[in-house]
Amino acid sequence: MSKDLITSAVLKIAILAVLFAALPALLAYLGQGYLYQVVMLALIFSLLAVSLQLVTGIAGLLHLGHAAFYGVGAYIAALAGADYGIGFTLGLPLAGLGAAAIAFVVALPTMRLVSIYFAVATLGIGQMIFLVLQNWVEVTKGPNGVMLFTGIDLFGYTVDSELGTYFVVATIVCASIWVIHRLSHSYYGNALRSLREDDQCADAMGIDTVRLKIEAFMISSFFAGIAGALWAYTTGYISPMDFDFSESILILAMVVVGGLGSIPGAVIGALLLILLPEALRGVGDIRNIIVGFVLFFSILFLPKGLFGEVPALNFIRRQFGSAWQDNPDKQKVGWK
Amino acid sequence: MIDPYYLQQFTIGISLGMVYALMAIGFTLIFGVLNVVNFAHGEVYTIGAFAGIMAIAAFGPPFLVIVFIVLAVGALSGFSLERVAFRPFRRFSDEASLKSRAMREATLMSSLAMSIIAREAMELLFGSEFQTIDISYLINKPISLGPVTIVNGDIIIFLVSVLMLGGLQWLLKYSAIGLSIRAVSNNPLGAKYVGINTDRTIVLTFVIGSMMGALAGILVGLYYGAVFPSMGFIPGVKAFVAMVMGGLSSIPGAVIAALVLGVAESLSTTFMSSVWADMVAYLFLIVTLVFFPQGLFGARRERV
Numbered sequence: 001m002s003k004d005l006i007t008s009a010v011l012k013i014a015i016l017a018v019l020f021a022a023l024p025a026l027l028a029y030l031g032q033g034y035l036y037q038v039v040m041l042a043l044i045f046s047l048l049a050v051s052l053q054l055v056t057g058i059a060g061l062l063h064l065g066h067a068a069f070y071g072v073g074a075y076i077a078a079l080a081g082a083d084y085g086i087g088f089t090l091g092l093p094l095a096g097l098g099a100a101a102i103a104f105v106v107a108l109p110t111m112r113l114v115s116i117y118f119a120v121a122t123l124g125i126g127q128m129i130f131l132v133l134q135n136w137v138e139v140t141k142g143p144n145g146v147m148l149f150t151g152i153d154l155f156g157y158t159v160d161s162e163l164g165t166y167f168v169v170a171t172i173v174c175a176s177i178w179v180i181h182r183l184s185h186s187y188y189g190n191a192l193r194s195l196r197e198d199d200q201c202a203d204a205m206g207i208d209t210v211r212l213k214i215e216a217f218m219i220s221s222f223f224a225g226i227a228g229a230l231w232a233y234t235t236g237y238i239s240p241m242d243f244d245f246s247e248s249i250l251i252l253a254m255v256v257v258g259g260l261g262s263i264p265g266a267v268i269g270a271l272l273l274i275l276l277p278e279a280l281r282g283v284g285d286i287r288n289i290i291v292g293f294v295l296f297f298s299i300l301f302l303p304k305g306l307f308g309e310v311p312a313l314n315f316i317r318r319q320f321g322s323a324w325q326d327n328p329d330k331q332k333v334g335w336k
Numbered sequence: 337m338i339d340p341y342y343l344q345q346f347t348i349g350i351s352l353g354m355v356y357a358l359m360a361i362g363f364t365l366i367f368g369v370l371n372v373v374n375f376a377h378g379e380v381y382t383i384g385a386f387a388g389i390m391a392i393a394a395f396g397p398p399f400l401v402i403v404f405i406v407l408a409v410g411a412l413s414g415f416s417l418e419r420v421a422f423r424p425f426r427r428f429s430d431e432a433s434l435k436s437r438a439m440r441e442a443t444l445m446s447s448l449a450m451s452i453i454a455r456e457a458m459e460l461l462f463g464s465e466f467q468t469i470d471i472s473y474l475i476n477k478p479i480s481l482g483p484v485t486i487v488n489g490d491i492i493i494f495l496v497s498v499l500m501l502g503g504l505q506w507l508l509k510y511s512a513i514g515l516s517i518r519a520v521s522n523n524p525l526g527a528k529y530v531g532i533n534t535d536r537t538i539v540l541t542f543v544i545g546s547m548m549g550a551l552a553g554i555l556v557g558l559y560y561g562a563v564f565p566s567m568g569f570i571p572g573v574k575a576f577v578a579m580v581m582g583g584l585s586s587i588p589g590a591v592i593a594a595l596v597l598g599v600a601e602s603l604s605t606t607f608m609s610s611v612w613a614d615m616v617a618y619l620f621l622i623v624t625l626v627f628f629p630q631g632l633f634g635a636r637r638e639r640v
Contacts, residue, residue, distance in 0.1 A: 062441065109626045116373055116444070120576065121625050124618040127573065131618075135611045245569065249448060256445055286460070292452030299445050300424055 019170050028163055036162045040234045042274040043173045044227050049254040049266040050177050051223035056252065057261040057309070058184050059216040060196025062119040065126020066251050069221040071133055071243025073099045073228025078146040078238050079139070087153040092172070092229045099225025100218045102129070107214040114199070126248055134240040145239030152233050169230050176223050181263050183219070185316050192216055193261070246288065253295040259305020262312030269306065340483035345602045351490040351559075353598025354497035358552040359575035360582065360590040361504065362545030368521035368585045369541045372443045376417055376451040377549050378572025382565060383413050384550025385557035386458060389469050396470065402554065403496070410550025414542040421446040422538070458565035467563040475558045489559040496555065500548060501591060507544070508587075517541055521585065570614060574601075577621040581632055593632060 027035055052066045073095035080086035080094060110121040133140050140146070152159040152168050159165055183189060194202040195209055195216075203209045232238050250273065258269025273294060277287035298305065359381060366374045387409035388402050397405070425442045475489035508514035516537045519527040528534050556571070557563040578597050582589030597617055604616045624632070 062444070110622070113625055113629070117580075117625055117629070119444070120373075120580065121622060123573065124577075124621040124625075128615060128618045128622075131612070131615055135609070246452070249452065252445075253449075286456070288452055289456040289460070292449045292456060296421075296446055296449035296453065299442055299449065303442060 038278050040169050044230050045274050046267045046270040047173045047227045048251050049270040050180050051220045052251050053255050053266040055220040059192040064119050064123040067243045067247035068126035068129035069099045069224040070228040073225025074232040074238045077229035078148045078232040081148050081150050095229035096222040096225040100222040103218045103221030107217045111210050111213045148236050253291050257298040259308040261309030265305050265307035344484050347486050349599030349602030351493040353595035355552045356575050356578050357591040357594035358548045360578040360594045362549040363579045364590045365541050365545045375447040378568030379451045379454040380413050380546045380549040381553035382568035384410050384553030385563045388554035406550050406554045407547045410547040411543045414546025418539050418542040421450045455565050474561050493555050574617045577617050581624045
């Protein structure tokens with residue numbers, strides 16, 4: 001038993017305790033619907049930032065249309081709930097799979113592009129999806145948006161309190177971030193990092209770069225779709241303006257501010273960029289201007305982000321514990 | 337005989353395309369010199385439009401004076417944009433860091449951040465709705481040419497754009513400034529070695545490109561009578577599409593692509609609802625990127 005392993009267990013328990021005991025207790029004590037909304041928004045954007053981190057930070061593909069896939073998920077969940085009576089249990093995976101399916105179709109032709117060309121292609125695709133959401137009035141109800149009156153139902157049991165909704169959102173966000181965390185700190189994640197560093201070299205070493213890029217894009221869009229479904233069910237009303245280009249930039253700013261390539265960094269960036277404007281709400285509606293300034297100064301002064309990739313990897317390596325210690329009894333696993 | 341309706345849509349398309357061309361040239365010049373995309377170009381367009389209508393509201397000068405005011409404001413905003421969002425990231429000038437992806441992405445993000453700040457600041461100052469403009473300054477008075485009715489704005493936009501494009505070609509071909517711009521865009525390090533002040537050239541490129549962008553902004557603002565803080569985003573994307581279609585570093589290519597884009601967009605409203613017209617540009621973008629990655633007129637590039 002090393003010391004690091006204990007810290008790892010303590011850290012996990014601490015995070016879970018805050019998320020599932022301290023925070024809900026505090027929210028229930030304060031008892032304001034608005035605070036619930038802010039906290040759930042922060043959780044949903046954490047998931048969005050982490051899912052974008054997988055594509056932009058780890059696989060190195062600058063993605064400027066993430067909010068569109070978030071929107072696809074939200075619309076699938078909301079329309080399935082409002083028009084077809086498909087509840088949360090089925091609607092949530094459906095939203096993720098729908099977003100991933102669209103990502104697959106989109107990725108097939110565009111994944112061969114590199115750097116700025118890829119960024120522009122995703123911008124174009126994001127705008128196309130946004131136009132469809134806004135103008136395909138027969139299905140998406142256009143700029144009026146979709147109202148969703150049904151609450152979250154879990155296998156027949158309906159959750160209607162705010163506290164219950166909070167627990168559902170927190171559980172799903174935690175589980176999703178955990179999946180991405182394990183995915184990106186594995187051999188698979190290392191393969192994705194090799195794409196970012198030099199995809200021609202990775203190709204030459206036998207890594208199927210196009211397939212990996214498509215997979216990373218689909219996984220990321222899947223979780224964006226999940227986040228969209230959570231958003232639709234927590235607010236009960238979605239409109240195309242929630243998923244426009246500035247939202248994509250907001251998510252990207254979270255990733256850049258937190259540190260490209262670092263999963264904990266993405267969460268920190270999301271919390272900062274959601275909670276800071278809320279804290280400054282009294283000053284006026286300056287959320288986006290704060291986003292702009294935070295983005296600019298973090299690029300200028302902290303180009304590696306608040307919690308950059310190298311410290312994050314070292315941190316996570318320690319959390320994994322014994323696998324990286326020199327242990328004469330066991331065979332080594334993980335990175336060397 | 338062509339239906340006059342199509343002829344009319346065609347003229348509208350040409351003047352739309354000319355505006356895209358003015359913006360696309362700004363993009364192309366900056367991309368040629370720095371090899372980076374300036375995401376704040378759309379905001380320069382908005383700033384130009386706002387400068388113009390503020391001048392009109394303040395002292396109602398004649399049209400030509402407005403044009404010069406807008407050009408000056410555009411030059412100023414290009415200069416400060418370069419200072420704030422691009423120069424701090426150009427600390428190293430060896431070849432590796434000039435071509436590095438990290439530097440490109442840093443300036444991409446910083447120009448994006450600047451565009452957010454500029455747009456939101458304008459929204460705070462002016463509100464997000466349409467601004468009121470003195471009716472007598474709008475350039476949409478109808479003129480009949482046989483069966484076709486166009487507005488005087490079409491002619492003004494066409495003339496001003498042709499003048500600007502011609503002037504730019506002259507500048508690039510026959511002046512010392514143009515020579516240094518071409519040298520830096522050809523090989524920045526080589527230009528530096530033969531004694532060209534590259535920093536000054538880059539600033540000048542931003543100034544020229546932003547002047548064109550700002551002018552496009554006021555022309556469109558007066559043509560449609562619609563000036564609002566987020567007006568720059570969509571034309572910015574379309575100008576970018578034109579630049580990519582034209583092959584990234586080719587100015588004539590960008591102009592032709594912008595005209596094609598403008599005409600296609602204006603003719604497409606015949607066949608579908610105008611809300612879908614933006615889709616045409618995005619489709620063009622994806623099709624060009626996937627099938628003609630070097631652009632329609634560009635020289636071969638290594639990888640896209």
